[in-house]
Amino acid sequence: MKIGVMQxxxxxxxGYWQLINAVDKYVIYDDVxxxxxxxxxxxxxxxxxxxxxxxxxxxGASQNKKINELQIDDTSKIIKKNWKMIENVYKKxxxxxxxxHVVDEIRNCREKKLVSFIQKTFSAICGYLDIETEMxxxxxxxxxxxxxxxxxxxxxxxxxxxxxxxNAIGGQMLYQAHDFEARGIELKFxxxxxxxxxxxxxxxxxxxxxxxxxxxNSGEEVKKLLNEYVLIDSD
Numbered sequence: 235m236k237i238g239v240m241q242x243x244x245x246x247x248x249g250y251w252q253l254i255n256a257v258d259k260y261v262i263y264d265d266v267x268x269x270x271x272x273x274x275x276x277x278x279x280x281x282x283x284x285x286x287x288x289x290x291x292x293x294g295a296s297q298n299k300k301i302n303e304l305q306i307d308d309t310s311k312i313i314k315k316n317w318k319m320i321e322n323v324y325k326k327x328x329x330x331x332x333x334x335h336v337v338d339e340i341r342n343c344r345e346k347k348l349v350s351f352i353q354k355t356f357s358a359i360c361g362y363l364d365i366e367t368e369m370x371x372x373x374x375x376x377x378x379x380x381x382x383x384x385x386x387x388x389x390x391x392x393x394x395x396x397x398x399x400x401n402a403i404g405g406q407m408l409y410q411a412h413d414f415e416a417r418g419i420e421l422k423f424x425x426x427x428x429x430x431x432x433x434x435x436x437x438x439x440x441x442x443x444x445x446x447x448x449x450x451n452s453g454e455e456v457k458k459l460l461n462e463y464v465l466i467d468s469d
Contacts, residue, residue: 237396239263239372239387241301242352243273244290245340245359245443248459249402249426254356255365255460256424257400261390262356264302264349265373274301275348277443281323283436288316288443292348302373304348317341320445326434327449336362337445359444363457370394384409391419400424403466411468427462431455 238257242264243250254260268274275290291310306313320337324330339358345351349371356369377389387409391399396419401409403425414421430438431450439446448456 235259235395236398236400237261237391237394238400239390240402241266241272241274242349242356244275244277244288244352245355245445246273246277247441248429248444248447249424249441249463251359251363251365251444252426252460252463253400253402253424254360254367255363256463256465257367259368259370259394261370261372261375261394262349262353263372265300265379267297268295268299268301268304270295270297275304278441279320279323279443280433280436280439280446281319283434283439285439285442286319288319290316290348290351300373302347302349302371306346306348306351308346324445324449329449329452332453333362333445333448336448359448362448362453363460365460384413388413388417388419392417398422400465406466406468409468414468421468423466423468425464425466427464429459429462 236257237259238253239261240263242262275292276287278285278287289312291307291312293305293307295304336358340355343351343354345354372390375390375393377393381389398420399414400422403423406423409421411421433439433450
């Protein structure tokens, strides 16, 4: 049983989807503290050849709040501006007509709770990419909420019967292989291979939102890119 756990991010980059696709069960880690200027409520798209942020405006966002406590400010003009920007910058992209239906599904979501909204975006994109991984929200698990860090992840893994735990490569310093091995769990880190594709006639800009990947590549090509990674054993 392969398990992955990550905070919910807004329309994240390719590597995030590779992790979701690589595991059997993916835990949306929603009962940890929000981080200002992180990826929970923003990401980047290509605007005139340059990465530019799109953001979900929040009401009363604070690093003292859990992610699952956050609400979307649906009165903000930023929301409409974001969607219009996506339309304008990608309308001449080769797969715009295919992907705009996914964008519309996300745009038309009326969830005010941030985590619920991101869940709907995950569902829409997973549907487009035929990703069938089971999604679980961490706050729904009957776990020991007094734990933190690695111990909390281990608790989640044990509850879900994990035999393998996959984490993004950036988390190598956070986890110790011997602690996972002691619980009968193999620890691996997913590293995305270099991926380059044509973005109009611009110099390639990596690690943008998956929307950028989808706009410039067919659905079948994106599905192939989901497997462009290596798994690295923990030292």
